[in-house]
Amino acid sequence: xxxxxxxxxxxxxxxxxxxxxxxxxxxxxxxxxxxxxxxxxxxxxxxxxxxxxxxxxxxxxxxxxxxxxxxxxxxxxxxxxxxxxxxxxxxxxxxxxxxxxxxxxxxxxxxxxxxxxxxxxxxxxxxxxxxxxxxxxxxxxxxxxxxxxxxxxxxxxxxxxxxxxxxxxxxxxxxxxxxxxxxxxxxxxxxxxxxxxxxxxxxxxxxxxxxxxxxxxxxxxxxxxxxxxxxxxxxxxxxxxxxxxxxxxx
Numbered sequence: 001x002x003x004x005x006x007x008x009x010x011x012x013x014x015x016x017x018x019x020x021x022x023x024x025x026x027x028x029x030x031x032x033x034x035x036x037x038x039x040x041x042x043x044x045x046x047x048x049x050x051x052x053x054x055x056x057x058x059x060x061x062x063x064x065x066x067x068x069x070x071x072x073x074x075x076x077x078x079x080x081x082x083x084x085x086x087x088x089x090x091x092x093x094x095x096x097x098x099x100x101x102x103x104x105x106x107x108x109x110x111x112x113x114x115x116x117x118x119x120x121x122x123x124x125x126x127x128x129x130x131x132x133x134x135x136x137x138x139x140x141x142x143x144x145x146x147x148x149x150x151x152x153x154x155x156x157x158x159x160x161x162x163x164x165x166x167x168x169x170x171x172x173x174x175x176x177x178x179x180x181x182x183x184x185x186x187x188x189x190x191x192x193x194x195x196x197x198x199x200x201x202x203x204x205x206x207x208x209x210x211x212x213x214x215x216x217x218x219x220x221x222x223x224x225x226x227x228x229x230x231x232x233x234x235x236x237x238x239x240x241x242x243x244x245x246x247x248x249x250x
Contacts, residue, residue, distance in 0.1 A: 001032060001033045001035045001055070001056070002027075002034055002053050002054060003035065003036050003037070003038050003053070003054040003055075004017075004020065004034055004052075005038045005040075005041075005048075005050035006037060006040045006050040007050040008050070008051060008052065008053055009037050012025060017037060018037070020037070021034055021035070022034065027053070027063075032053075038050065038054065080113075083111050083112070086111075087109055087111050087114075090109055138226055141188065141226065142229065143230065145184055145185055145226065145227060145230045145231065146181075146230040146231070146233060148184065149177060149180065149181050149184075149231055149234035149235070150233075150234045150237070152234070153234050153237055156238075157246050158246060158247060160173060160238050160241050160246050161241065161243045161244075161245070161246025162246075162247065164241070164243040170239045170240075171239075173235070173238050174236065174238070175235075176235075177239075178232070180231070181228070181230065181234065181235070182223075182224055182227035182228060182231065185223040185224065185230075186220060186223050186224060186227065188223060189220050189222070190220075192219060193219050193220070196219075197211060
C-alpha cells in the first residue's frame, strides 16, 4: 500500500486526483495499492512537497532500495509550538544512535521553522538592498530636479525681478518655483508608474510581477516629497534675489 501527494494523484488520475484512491500503481514493476492522498503542503522553494509517494519502510527496502543506508527521515511534530522541542529530541536520539556528540554531529536536522527563518532573513536582506538602490535613485533624481530648477532660476532672473518690482512677495516666488519642482517630479513619477505597469505585463525570469495598488499612490507621494525637498533651495535662491539686481540681469 502507498500514500501519494496531490501532484502525483493529479498526474496519475487527472482532475482532482481522487479517483486514484483504491487503484493499483506500479513502481519499478512492483504493485502498490493507493490507500489515500496526503494533505497538500505546497512548495518549499523549487521542491514540490506534494510530488511524493509514501510506503512502508520494509516494503520499499525489500522491493526497491534493498537494505542500504537510510538517506533521510521525516518526523512530524504534534503541533507548531513543539517543533523546537521535537528538533532537540530528534537530535539527541540520533546523536546517541550514532555515538557522536550533539555539538559535532555527522547528520543534519532541519525543520520548516528553520527554513522559514532563513527565507525571512533572505527577504529582509533583499528588501534592504532594494531600499538602498531606491534611495540612491531618489537622491540622483532629486539632484537632477534641483539642477534643472537652478538653471530655470538663472534663465528667468529678469522675470523674477519684474514680478518682485510689481509687488510679488517672497512667499509668491517660493510657491511658484516649488510648484514647478513638484510638477516636474510628479511627471517623472507618472512616467515611472507607466513603465512599471507596462513591465508588469511580462514574465521576468519565469516570475510574473504583480503591482500592489498602494504602490502607485506611494510613488506619487514620494515624487511630491522629492520635488518639495529638492525644490526648496532653488526657490529660496529665487526669492532672495534683489529686484534691482534681477532687473539688471541680461
